Amino acid sequence: MNMAQILMFADVPSAYEELACAARALGGEPVALYAGPRAGAEEITGYGAKVLYFGEIPAGAMAEDVVPAYETAIKREQPALVLSRAGKRDALVAGRLAVRLGVPVVNDVSGVTMAGDGAEVSHMVYGGAAIRTERVGAGAILLLAAGSFPAEEVTAVGDIVDEAIAIEPGAVKLVSTEERQEETVDLGAAKCVICVGRGIGSAENVQKALEIAHKLGGEVACTRPIAEGEGWLARSRYLGVSGATVKPQIYIGVGVSGQVQHTVGMNEAAYVVAINKDKNAPLMKHCDMGIVMDADTALDVLGRL
Numbered sequence: 001m002n003m004a005q006i007l008m009f010a011d012v013p014s015a016y017e018e019l020a021c022a023a024r025a026l027g028g029e030p031v032a033l034y035a036g037p038r039a040g041a042e043e044i045t046g047y048g049a050k051v052l053y054f055g056e057i058p059a060g061a062m063a064e065d066v067v068p069a070y071e072t073a074i075k076r077e078q079p080a081l082v083l084s085r086a087g088k089r090d091a092l093v094a095g096r097l098a099v100r101l102g103v104p105v106v107n108d109v110s111g112v113t114m115a116g117d118g119a120e121v122s123h124m125v126y127g128g129a130a131i132r133t134e135r136v137g138a139g140a141i142l143l144l145a146a147g148s149f150p151a152e153e154v155t156a157v158g159d160i161v162d163e164a165i166a167i168e169p170g171a172v173k174l175v176s177t178e179e180r181q182e183e184t185v186d187l188g189a190a191k192c193v194i195c196v197g198r199g200i201g202s203a204e205n206v207q208k209a210l211e212i213a214h215k216l217g218g219e220v221a222c223t224r225p226i227a228e229g230e231g232w233l234a235r236s237r238y239l240g241v242s243g244a245t246v247k248p249q250i251y252i253g254v255g256v257s258g259q260v261q262h263t264v265g266m267n268e269a270a271y272v273v274a275i276n277k278d279k280n281a282p283l284m285k286h287c288d289m290g291i292v293m294d295a296d297t298a299l300d301v302l303g304r305l
């Protein structure tokens with residue numbers, strides 16, 4: 001086994017930069033598995049990694065169709081670890097590889113140290129309420145959370161090694177891809193955030209909250225059910241463990257219960273106001289000022305500011 005090699009894969013070339021930094025920080029030689037345009041392979045060499053290049057992904061193939069080729073390379077190279085990113089497409093590839101190779105896969109990894117012939121890894125559990133540390137053996141696949149390893153200046157340029165194995169389309173055929181038209185909003189820059197939860201009651205009330213926030217020079221954020229369940233606001237507006245994080249001067253939660261999966265996205269706010277008709281809502285214990293009030297009345301009051 002070549003313990004010095006740490007293999008990496010990702011669906012876009014730019015993602016290999018952080019993976020290569022992580023591999024070096026762990027004392028390994030970063031070796032990228034990559035299929036896609038040759039320019040992508042060249043970009044990855046600029047991150048100081050050797051690239052095992054499998055050629056273009058053929059038309060109609062899916063992201064996960066790289067799996068048989070990557071599996072062959074991993075079995076041959078016997079790396080110390082395999083690194084990728086915590087993201088949907090890479091997780092799909094990781095899961096399939098883990099099953100074929102018979103190795104563990106750990107998601108959302110925020111810390112790694114080499115230990116024995118494997119590694120100790122830490123990652124968030126219970127929706128972000130706790131950090132768990134686990135021991136994995138050699139060859140485990142770790143999906144790193146973004147920003148887990150600091151970027152470093154790289155001067156060395158890696159080689160491209162052309163692999164003979166081509167990527168073949170699998171059972172699912174890609175028919176078309178269209179860009180989704182979704183509003184983007186810079187919540188991170190907002191000094192005042194009015195956050196609406198399910199207690200807001202209606203799309204009309206969400207519209208009122210938007211008008212009030214803009215009048216105050218702020219922005220509207222929401223809980224996940226408002227974006228993913230009701231669809232009253234874009235997904236880019238929900239806060240929490242699987243959404244955005246904000247650090248405003250003031251956060252006003254209207255009809256927000258305050259579950260931990262949400263509060264990890266707002267607990268850096270300087271001042272928190274919770275408005276809820278239930279005085280026992282968890283956010284009431286997580287705020288500077290709690291107001292027991294119906295959402296309709298709250299919007300009337302805020303609208304007069």
Ligand SMILES: Cc1cc2nc3c(=O)[nH]c(=O)nc-3n(C[C@H](O)[C@H](O)[C@H](O)COP(=O)(O)OP(=O)(O)OC[C@H]3O[C@@H](n4cnc5c(N)ncnc54)[C@H](O)[C@@H]3O)c2cc1C
Nearest residue numbers: 197198199223224240241242243255257261262277278295
């Ligand atoms: C793995 C996982 C990840 C998750 N990630 C996220 C995440 O990133 N972000 C996130 O937000 N959630 C996330 N969730 C969901 C989270 O657990 C909560 O379910 C969600 O935040 C609750 O949203 P809510 O407060 O809008 O709704 P609810 O929990 O239904 O609360 C509604 C609140 O409104 C109050 N209310 C009702 N009517 C009125 C009224 N007329 N006037 C005033 N108040 C009223 C109620 O008393 C209640 O407190 C995640 C869950 C899981 C399992």
